[in-house]
Amino acid sequence: MLKVYGHPFSSPSNKVRYAVSALELEHAFHTVDLAGGEQRGAAFMALNPMSRVPVIQDGDFTLTESDAILRYLATKHKSDLFPGDLMARANIDRWMSFASVHLGQSMGRVMFNRVLYKFIGQEPDERSLAFGLKMIATDGAHLNKVLEGREFVAGDTLSIADIAMIAALDPAELAQVDLSDFKALSAWRKRIMAMAFYQNVHTHFGAELGM
Amino acid sequence: MLKVYGHPFSSPSNKVRYAVSALELEHAFHTVDLAGGEQRGAAFMALNPMSRVPVIQDGDFTLTESDAILRYLATKHKSDLFPGDLMARANIDRWMSFASVHLGQSMGRVMFNRVLYKFIGQEPDERSLAFGLKMIATDGAHLNKVLEGREFVAGDTLSIADIAMIAALDPAELAQVDLSDFKALSAWRKRIMAMAFYQNVHTHFGAELGM
Numbered sequence: 001m002l003k004v005y006g007h008p009f010s011s012p013s014n015k016v017r018y019a020v021s022a023l024e025l026e027h028a029f030h031t032v033d034l035a036g037g038e039q040r041g042a043a044f045m046a047l048n049p050m051s052r053v054p055v056i057q058d059g060d061f062t063l064t065e066s067d068a069i070l071r072y073l074a075t076k077h078k079s080d081l082f083p084g085d086l087m088a089r090a091n092i093d094r095w096m097s098f099a100s101v102h103l104g105q106s107m108g109r110v111m112f113n114r115v116l117y118k119f120i121g122q123e124p125d126e127r128s129l130a131f132g133l134k135m136i137a138t139d140g141a142h143l144n145k146v147l148e149g150r151e152f153v154a155g156d157t158l159s160i161a162d163i164a165m166i167a168a169l170d171p172a173e174l175a176q177v178d179l180s181d182f183k184a185l186s187a188w189r190k191r192i193m194a195m196a197f198y199q200n201v202h203t204h205f206g207a208e209l210g211m
Numbered sequence: 212m213l214k215v216y217g218h219p220f221s222s223p224s225n226k227v228r229y230a231v232s233a234l235e236l237e238h239a240f241h242t243v244d245l246a247g248g249e250q251r252g253a254a255f256m257a258l259n260p261m262s263r264v265p266v267i268q269d270g271d272f273t274l275t276e277s278d279a280i281l282r283y284l285a286t287k288h289k290s291d292l293f294p295g296d297l298m299a300r301a302n303i304d305r306w307m308s309f310a311s312v313h314l315g316q317s318m319g320r321v322m323f324n325r326v327l328y329k330f331i332g333q334e335p336d337e338r339s340l341a342f343g344l345k346m347i348a349t350d351g352a353h354l355n356k357v358l359e360g361r362e363f364v365a366g367d368t369l370s371i372a373d374i375a376m377i378a379a380l381d382p383a384e385l386a387q388v389d390l391s392d393f394k395a396l397s398a399w400r401k402r403i404m405a406m407a408f409y410q411n412v413h414t415h416f417g418a419e420l421g422m
Contacts, residue, residue, distance in 0.1 A: 049353055049356070050349075050350070050353055061298060061301075063301055063302075063305060064305055065304070065305045065308035065309060065312070066308075067304065067308050067312075068301055068302075068304035068305040068307075068308055069301075071300075071301065071304050072297065072298075072300075072301040072304070075297055075300070076297055086283065086286055086287055087272060087283075089282075089283075089286070090272075090274055090279055090280075090282065090283040091274075091279075093276070093278065093279035093282050093283070094274060094275055094276045094279040096279075097276035097277075097278050097279055097311070098276060100308070100311070100312050101276070101278075101311050101312060101316075105312075105316060125336065125338045125339060127336045127339070128336060128338070128339045138261075139261070142260055142261055145260070
Protein backbone atom coordinates (compact mmCIF):
# COMPACT_ATOMS: atom_id res chain seq x y z
CA MET A 1 0.00 0.00 0.00
CA LEU A 2 1.08 3.57 -0.65
CA LYS A 3 2.85 5.02 2.37
CA VAL A 4 3.17 8.76 3.02
CA TYR A 5 5.67 10.16 5.52
CA GLY A 6 5.11 13.72 6.68
CA HIS A 7 4.42 16.15 9.47
CA PRO A 8 1.44 18.49 9.97
CA PHE A 9 3.76 21.49 10.40
CA SER A 10 5.21 20.94 6.92
CA SER A 11 3.30 22.58 4.07
CA PRO A 12 4.93 20.30 1.50
CA SER A 13 3.76 17.29 3.55
CA ASN A 14 0.23 18.66 3.64
CA LYS A 15 0.41 19.25 -0.10
CA VAL A 16 1.00 15.53 -0.62
CA ARG A 17 -1.77 14.63 1.82
CA TYR A 18 -4.24 16.86 -0.06
CA ALA A 19 -3.23 15.25 -3.35
CA VAL A 20 -3.58 11.73 -1.99
CA SER A 21 -6.98 12.74 -0.62
CA ALA A 22 -8.10 14.36 -3.92
CA LEU A 23 -6.97 11.25 -5.81
CA GLU A 24 -8.80 9.09 -3.25
CA LEU A 25 -5.82 6.76 -2.85
CA GLU A 26 -5.79 4.12 -0.19
CA HIS A 27 -2.67 4.83 1.87
CA ALA A 28 -1.04 4.81 5.27
CA PHE A 29 0.16 8.10 6.74
CA HIS A 30 3.10 8.13 9.10
CA THR A 31 3.80 11.25 11.14
CA VAL A 32 7.57 11.64 11.35
CA ASP A 33 8.55 12.75 14.85
CA LEU A 34 10.54 15.81 13.79
CA ALA A 35 10.81 17.16 17.34
CA GLY A 36 12.21 13.81 18.47
CA GLY A 37 14.71 13.63 15.61
CA GLU A 38 13.21 10.64 13.78
CA GLN A 39 14.17 12.30 10.46
CA ARG A 40 17.85 11.88 11.39
CA GLY A 41 17.49 8.23 12.32
CA ALA A 42 18.81 5.43 10.11
CA ALA A 43 15.35 4.17 9.11
CA PHE A 44 14.14 7.53 7.81
CA MET A 45 17.47 8.47 6.25
CA ALA A 46 17.35 5.25 4.23
CA LEU A 47 14.23 6.77 2.64
CA ASN A 48 15.56 10.31 2.36
CA PRO A 49 19.19 11.06 3.22
CA MET A 50 18.22 14.77 3.30
CA SER A 51 16.09 14.15 6.43
CA ARG A 52 13.21 16.05 4.88
CA VAL A 53 9.51 15.32 4.70
CA PRO A 54 7.47 14.42 2.70
CA VAL A 55 8.50 11.06 1.29
CA ILE A 56 6.30 8.44 -0.33
CA GLN A 57 6.84 4.74 -0.81
CA ASP A 58 4.79 3.24 -3.59
CA GLY A 59 5.73 -0.42 -3.55
CA ASP A 60 9.47 -0.46 -4.14
CA PHE A 61 9.53 3.09 -5.43
CA THR A 62 10.60 5.81 -2.99
CA LEU A 63 10.11 9.45 -3.98
CA THR A 64 10.91 12.78 -2.31
CA GLU A 65 10.07 16.40 -3.20
CA SER A 66 6.39 17.26 -2.93
CA ASP A 67 5.89 18.61 -6.46
CA ALA A 68 7.50 15.51 -7.98
CA ILE A 69 5.22 13.37 -5.81
CA LEU A 70 2.08 15.24 -6.97
CA ARG A 71 3.04 14.87 -10.64
CA TYR A 72 3.90 11.19 -10.18
CA LEU A 73 0.69 10.25 -8.38
CA ALA A 74 -1.61 12.26 -10.66
CA THR A 75 0.08 10.87 -13.79
CA LYS A 76 0.06 7.29 -12.53
CA HIS A 77 -3.64 7.47 -11.77
CA LYS A 78 -4.44 9.29 -15.05
CA SER A 79 -6.13 12.06 -13.09
CA ASP A 80 -7.71 15.18 -14.58
CA LEU A 81 -5.80 17.04 -11.87
CA PHE A 82 -2.80 16.83 -14.23
CA PRO A 83 -4.03 16.28 -17.80
CA GLY A 84 -1.71 14.95 -20.51
CA ASP A 85 -2.22 17.83 -22.94
CA LEU A 86 1.07 19.64 -23.51
CA MET A 87 -0.07 23.22 -22.97
CA ALA A 88 -2.46 22.42 -20.13
CA ARG A 89 0.40 20.65 -18.37
CA ALA A 90 2.83 23.51 -19.04
CA ASN A 91 0.36 25.93 -17.52
CA ILE A 92 -0.07 23.77 -14.42
CA ASP A 93 3.73 23.36 -14.15
CA ARG A 94 4.10 27.11 -14.32
CA TRP A 95 1.76 27.70 -11.41
CA MET A 96 3.31 24.91 -9.40
CA SER A 97 6.67 26.67 -9.74
CA PHE A 98 5.01 29.94 -8.78
CA ALA A 99 3.77 28.21 -5.60
CA SER A 100 7.02 26.43 -4.71
CA VAL A 101 9.76 28.74 -5.94
CA HIS A 102 8.11 32.09 -5.21
CA LEU A 103 5.07 32.27 -2.95
CA GLY A 104 5.93 29.21 -0.85
CA GLN A 105 9.50 30.34 -0.25
CA SER A 106 8.30 33.75 0.90
CA MET A 107 5.69 32.26 3.19
CA GLY A 108 8.40 29.97 4.54
CA ARG A 109 10.56 32.96 5.41
CA VAL A 110 7.72 34.57 7.34
CA MET A 111 6.83 31.33 9.12
CA PHE A 112 10.45 30.77 10.13
CA ASN A 113 10.90 34.26 11.46
CA ARG A 114 7.54 34.77 13.14
CA VAL A 115 6.72 31.27 14.37
CA LEU A 116 9.43 28.61 14.15
CA TYR A 117 12.30 30.68 15.52
CA LYS A 118 10.27 31.31 18.67
CA PHE A 119 9.99 27.56 19.21
CA ILE A 120 13.76 27.15 19.04
CA GLY A 121 14.50 30.31 21.01
CA GLN A 122 16.04 32.35 18.18
CA GLU A 123 15.44 35.99 17.36
CA PRO A 124 13.76 36.69 14.02
CA ASP A 125 15.84 37.99 11.10
CA GLU A 126 13.82 41.18 10.55
CA ARG A 127 15.30 41.89 7.14
CA SER A 128 14.57 38.42 5.81
CA LEU A 129 11.08 38.71 7.28
CA ALA A 130 10.50 42.04 5.55
CA PHE A 131 11.74 40.58 2.25
CA GLY A 132 9.33 37.66 2.58
CA LEU A 133 6.39 39.95 3.34
CA LYS A 134 7.22 42.19 0.39
CA MET A 135 7.36 39.24 -2.00
CA ILE A 136 4.06 37.86 -0.69
CA ALA A 137 2.47 41.26 -1.32
CA THR A 138 3.76 41.29 -4.92
CA ASP A 139 3.08 37.67 -5.79
CA GLY A 140 -0.22 37.65 -3.92
CA ALA A 141 -1.45 40.66 -5.92
CA HIS A 142 -0.59 38.89 -9.16
CA LEU A 143 -2.29 35.65 -8.15
CA ASN A 144 -5.32 37.64 -6.98
CA LYS A 145 -5.63 39.29 -10.38
CA VAL A 146 -5.40 35.93 -12.12
CA LEU A 147 -8.13 34.54 -9.86
CA GLU A 148 -10.40 37.48 -10.68
CA GLY A 149 -10.63 35.97 -14.15
CA ARG A 150 -11.07 32.27 -13.42
CA GLU A 151 -12.18 29.83 -10.80
CA PHE A 152 -8.99 27.82 -10.36
CA VAL A 153 -5.28 28.63 -10.38
CA ALA A 154 -4.46 27.13 -13.77
CA GLY A 155 -7.86 27.35 -15.48
CA ASP A 156 -11.49 26.33 -15.15
CA THR A 157 -10.97 23.07 -13.29
CA LEU A 158 -9.17 21.93 -10.15
CA SER A 159 -5.56 20.84 -10.76
CA ILE A 160 -2.49 19.95 -8.76
CA ALA A 161 -1.55 23.64 -9.11
CA ASP A 162 -4.46 24.50 -6.77
CA ILE A 163 -3.24 21.87 -4.35
CA ALA A 164 0.32 23.21 -4.43
CA MET A 165 -0.91 26.78 -3.99
CA ILE A 166 -3.31 26.11 -1.14
CA ALA A 167 -0.54 24.32 0.76
CA ALA A 168 1.88 27.19 0.16
CA LEU A 169 -0.68 29.67 1.54
CA ASP A 170 -1.89 27.49 4.43
CA PRO A 171 0.42 29.10 7.03
CA ALA A 172 -0.94 32.62 6.34
CA GLU A 173 -3.05 32.99 9.49
CA LEU A 174 -0.49 31.35 11.75
CA ALA A 175 2.24 33.60 10.32
CA GLN A 176 -0.05 36.64 10.59
CA VAL A 177 0.02 37.34 6.87
CA ASP A 178 -3.13 39.28 6.05
CA LEU A 179 -4.50 38.22 2.66
CA SER A 180 -7.96 39.78 3.15
CA ASP A 181 -7.33 42.63 0.68
CA PHE A 182 -6.90 40.00 -2.03
CA LYS A 183 -10.62 39.36 -2.49
CA ALA A 184 -10.47 36.88 -5.36
CA LEU A 185 -7.59 35.00 -3.77
CA SER A 186 -9.41 34.83 -0.43
CA ALA A 187 -12.60 33.61 -2.13
CA TRP A 188 -10.60 30.92 -3.96
CA ARG A 189 -8.97 29.81 -0.69
CA LYS A 190 -12.39 29.55 0.95
CA ARG A 191 -13.73 27.46 -1.96
CA ILE A 192 -10.73 25.12 -1.96
CA MET A 193 -10.70 24.72 1.80
CA ALA A 194 -14.40 23.77 1.74
CA MET A 195 -13.74 20.93 -0.71
CA ALA A 196 -13.95 17.36 0.52
CA PHE A 197 -10.31 16.57 -0.34
CA TYR A 198 -9.13 19.37 1.98
CA GLN A 199 -11.67 18.76 4.73
CA ASN A 200 -10.78 15.08 4.79
CA VAL A 201 -7.20 16.02 5.75
CA HIS A 202 -8.07 18.77 8.21
CA THR A 203 -10.44 21.69 8.63
CA HIS A 204 -7.56 24.14 8.45
CA PHE A 205 -3.78 24.13 8.82
CA GLY A 206 -3.74 25.81 12.23
CA ALA A 207 -6.42 23.50 13.68
CA GLU A 208 -4.24 20.44 13.38
CA LEU A 209 -1.43 22.21 15.18
CA GLY A 210 -3.78 23.11 18.00
CA MET A 211 -3.37 26.83 17.41
CA MET B 212 10.13 31.26 -34.39
CA LEU B 213 10.68 30.46 -30.71
CA LYS B 214 11.62 33.57 -28.79
CA VAL B 215 13.48 33.51 -25.46
CA TYR B 216 13.59 36.54 -23.16
CA GLY B 217 16.25 36.53 -20.49
CA HIS B 218 19.32 38.09 -18.94
CA PRO B 219 22.82 36.64 -18.47
CA PHE B 220 22.76 37.49 -14.75
CA SER B 221 19.70 35.29 -14.24
CA SER B 222 20.40 31.60 -13.61
CA PRO B 223 16.84 30.63 -14.56
CA SER B 224 17.31 32.46 -17.88
CA ASN B 225 20.55 30.60 -18.51
CA LYS B 226 18.80 27.35 -17.65
CA VAL B 227 16.36 27.96 -20.50
CA ARG B 228 19.18 28.94 -22.86
CA TYR B 229 21.06 25.71 -22.06
CA ALA B 230 17.90 23.68 -22.70
CA VAL B 231 17.19 25.42 -26.01
CA SER B 232 20.81 24.80 -26.95
CA ALA B 233 20.71 21.12 -25.91
CA LEU B 234 17.47 20.65 -27.87
CA GLU B 235 19.09 22.45 -30.83
CA LEU B 236 16.05 24.66 -31.33
CA GLU B 237 16.13 27.52 -33.76
CA HIS B 238 15.25 30.59 -31.73
CA ALA B 239 15.81 34.29 -31.15
CA PHE B 240 17.23 35.42 -27.80
CA HIS B 241 16.31 38.83 -26.46
CA THR B 242 18.31 40.25 -23.57
CA VAL B 243 15.88 42.11 -21.35
CA ASP B 244 17.47 45.35 -20.14
CA LEU B 245 16.93 44.73 -16.42
CA ALA B 246 19.18 47.64 -15.39
CA GLY B 247 17.17 49.96 -17.64
CA GLY B 248 13.82 48.71 -16.30
CA GLU B 249 12.56 47.06 -19.50
CA GLN B 250 10.97 44.33 -17.36
CA ARG B 251 8.59 46.91 -15.91
CA GLY B 252 7.60 48.32 -19.29
CA ALA B 253 4.21 47.62 -20.87
CA ALA B 254 5.61 45.40 -23.65
CA PHE B 255 7.40 43.02 -21.28
CA MET B 256 4.65 43.06 -18.66
CA ALA B 257 2.21 41.91 -21.34
CA LEU B 258 4.37 38.77 -21.51
CA ASN B 259 4.92 38.43 -17.78
CA PRO B 260 3.08 40.72 -15.36
CA MET B 261 5.56 39.57 -12.68
CA SER B 262 8.40 41.38 -14.52
CA ARG B 263 10.58 38.29 -14.23
CA VAL B 264 12.82 36.57 -16.74
CA PRO B 265 12.86 34.08 -18.39
CA VAL B 266 9.83 34.06 -20.65
CA ILE B 267 9.36 32.16 -23.90
CA GLN B 268 7.00 32.79 -26.77
CA ASP B 269 6.36 29.73 -28.90
CA GLY B 270 3.98 30.98 -31.58
CA ASP B 271 0.95 32.25 -29.66
CA PHE B 272 1.92 30.42 -26.47
CA THR B 273 3.67 32.45 -23.79
CA LEU B 274 5.22 30.61 -20.85
CA THR B 275 7.05 31.74 -17.71
CA GLU B 276 8.92 29.83 -14.95
CA SER B 277 12.11 28.15 -16.11
CA ASP B 278 11.30 24.61 -14.95
CA ALA B 279 7.91 24.70 -16.69
CA ILE B 280 9.67 25.93 -19.85
CA LEU B 281 12.22 23.08 -19.75
CA ARG B 282 9.49 20.46 -19.31
CA TYR B 283 7.37 22.02 -22.06
CA LEU B 284 10.17 22.25 -24.65
CA ALA B 285 11.61 18.80 -23.93
CA THR B 286 8.15 17.19 -24.03
CA LYS B 287 7.11 19.00 -27.21
CA HIS B 288 10.27 17.88 -28.99
CA LYS B 289 10.03 14.32 -27.59
CA SER B 290 13.54 14.63 -26.22
CA ASP B 291 15.39 11.97 -24.24
CA LEU B 292 16.26 14.82 -21.87
CA PHE B 293 12.79 14.23 -20.34
CA PRO B 294 11.62 10.70 -21.20
CA GLY B 295 7.95 9.75 -20.98
CA ASP B 296 8.42 6.81 -18.58
CA LEU B 297 6.60 7.49 -15.31
CA MET B 298 9.38 6.68 -12.87
CA ALA B 299 12.18 8.17 -14.97
CA ARG B 300 10.18 11.38 -15.15
CA ALA B 301 9.43 11.36 -11.42
CA ASN B 302 13.12 10.99 -10.70
CA ILE B 303 13.99 13.92 -12.99
CA ASP B 304 11.19 16.00 -11.43
CA ARG B 305 12.60 15.24 -8.02
CA TRP B 306 16.04 16.55 -8.91
CA MET B 307 14.62 19.57 -10.66
CA SER B 308 12.85 20.48 -7.41
CA PHE B 309 16.07 19.85 -5.51
CA ALA B 310 17.77 22.36 -7.84
CA SER B 311 15.05 25.01 -7.79
CA VAL B 312 13.51 24.76 -4.34
CA HIS B 313 16.65 23.92 -2.34
CA LEU B 314 20.09 24.40 -3.89
CA GLY B 315 19.10 27.23 -6.24
CA GLN B 316 17.35 29.18 -3.47
CA SER B 317 20.40 28.89 -1.24
CA MET B 318 22.77 29.96 -4.01
CA GLY B 319 20.41 32.86 -4.70
CA ARG B 320 20.71 33.99 -1.09
CA VAL B 321 24.49 33.98 -1.28
CA MET B 322 24.52 35.77 -4.66
CA PHE B 323 22.16 38.44 -3.36
CA ASN B 324 24.15 39.08 -0.23
CA ARG B 325 27.65 38.83 -1.63
CA VAL B 326 27.23 40.23 -5.14
CA LEU B 327 23.91 41.87 -6.04
CA TYR B 328 23.51 43.97 -2.89
CA LYS B 329 26.87 45.59 -3.61
CA PHE B 330 25.57 46.70 -7.01
CA ILE B 331 22.58 48.41 -5.43
CA GLY B 332 24.54 49.79 -2.48
CA GLN B 333 22.95 47.65 0.24
CA GLU B 334 24.66 45.92 3.14
CA PRO B 335 24.52 42.12 3.12
CA ASP B 336 22.16 40.33 5.50
CA GLU B 337 24.82 38.24 7.26
CA ARG B 338 22.36 35.88 8.87
CA SER B 339 20.58 35.11 5.60
CA LEU B 340 23.98 34.66 3.96
CA ALA B 341 25.08 32.21 6.65
CA PHE B 342 21.83 30.27 6.27
CA GLY B 343 22.37 30.03 2.50
CA LEU B 344 25.94 28.79 2.93
CA LYS B 345 24.88 26.21 5.49
CA MET B 346 22.19 24.85 3.19
CA ILE B 347 24.60 24.69 0.23
CA ALA B 348 27.02 22.71 2.39
CA THR B 349 24.28 20.23 3.33
CA ASP B 350 22.61 19.91 -0.07
CA GLY B 351 25.95 19.96 -1.91
CA ALA B 352 27.23 17.05 0.19
CA HIS B 353 24.13 15.04 -0.66
CA LEU B 354 24.36 15.78 -4.37
CA ASN B 355 28.07 14.95 -4.28
CA LYS B 356 27.33 11.56 -2.78
CA VAL B 357 24.71 10.86 -5.43
CA LEU B 358 27.19 11.81 -8.18
CA GLU B 359 29.78 9.42 -6.76
CA GLY B 360 27.47 6.66 -7.91
CA ARG B 361 26.43 7.84 -11.36
CA GLU B 362 27.41 10.08 -14.21
CA PHE B 363 24.39 12.36 -14.32
CA VAL B 364 22.08 13.91 -11.75
CA ALA B 365 19.06 11.71 -12.39
CA GLY B 366 20.73 8.60 -13.81
CA ASP B 367 23.06 7.38 -16.55
CA THR B 368 22.09 9.90 -19.21
CA LEU B 369 21.86 13.67 -19.49
CA SER B 370 18.43 15.07 -18.56
CA ILE B 371 16.81 18.41 -17.89
CA ALA B 372 17.69 17.80 -14.23
CA ASP B 373 21.38 18.25 -15.13
CA ILE B 374 20.50 21.46 -16.94
CA ALA B 375 18.51 22.78 -13.98
CA MET B 376 21.29 21.82 -11.57
CA ILE B 377 24.18 23.29 -13.57
CA ALA B 378 22.29 26.58 -13.83
CA ALA B 379 21.58 26.61 -10.10
CA LEU B 380 25.29 26.10 -9.37
CA ASP B 381 26.62 28.45 -12.06
CA PRO B 382 27.03 31.42 -9.68
CA ALA B 383 29.31 29.46 -7.29
CA GLU B 384 32.61 31.10 -8.28
CA LEU B 385 31.14 34.58 -8.55
CA ALA B 386 29.50 34.17 -5.14
CA GLN B 387 32.73 32.69 -3.70
CA VAL B 388 31.11 29.39 -2.81
CA ASP B 389 33.88 26.81 -2.67
CA LEU B 390 32.65 23.49 -4.04
CA SER B 391 36.12 21.97 -4.51
CA ASP B 392 35.76 19.54 -1.57
CA PHE B 393 32.85 17.96 -3.41
CA LYS B 394 34.99 15.96 -5.81
CA ALA B 395 32.27 14.08 -7.69
CA LEU B 396 30.11 17.19 -7.93
CA SER B 397 33.04 19.24 -9.24
CA ALA B 398 33.90 16.55 -11.80
CA TRP B 399 30.28 16.46 -12.95
CA ARG B 400 30.23 20.27 -13.31
CA LYS B 401 33.40 20.12 -15.38
CA ARG B 402 31.92 17.43 -17.64
CA ILE B 403 28.66 19.31 -18.14
CA MET B 404 30.35 22.66 -18.74
CA ALA B 405 32.54 21.05 -21.43
CA MET B 406 29.51 19.84 -23.36
CA ALA B 407 28.59 21.55 -26.61
CA PHE B 408 25.17 22.68 -25.37
CA TYR B 409 26.81 24.64 -22.54
CA GLN B 410 29.76 25.96 -24.54
CA ASN B 411 27.40 27.17 -27.26
CA VAL B 412 25.74 29.47 -24.70
CA HIS B 413 28.93 30.62 -22.95
CA THR B 414 32.23 29.27 -21.70
CA HIS B 415 31.20 29.96 -18.10
CA PHE B 416 28.66 32.03 -16.22
CA GLY B 417 31.14 34.64 -15.00
CA ALA B 418 32.74 35.10 -18.44
CA GLU B 419 29.56 36.51 -19.93
CA LEU B 420 29.27 39.01 -17.11
CA GLY B 421 32.83 40.14 -17.73
CA MET B 422 33.95 39.04 -14.27
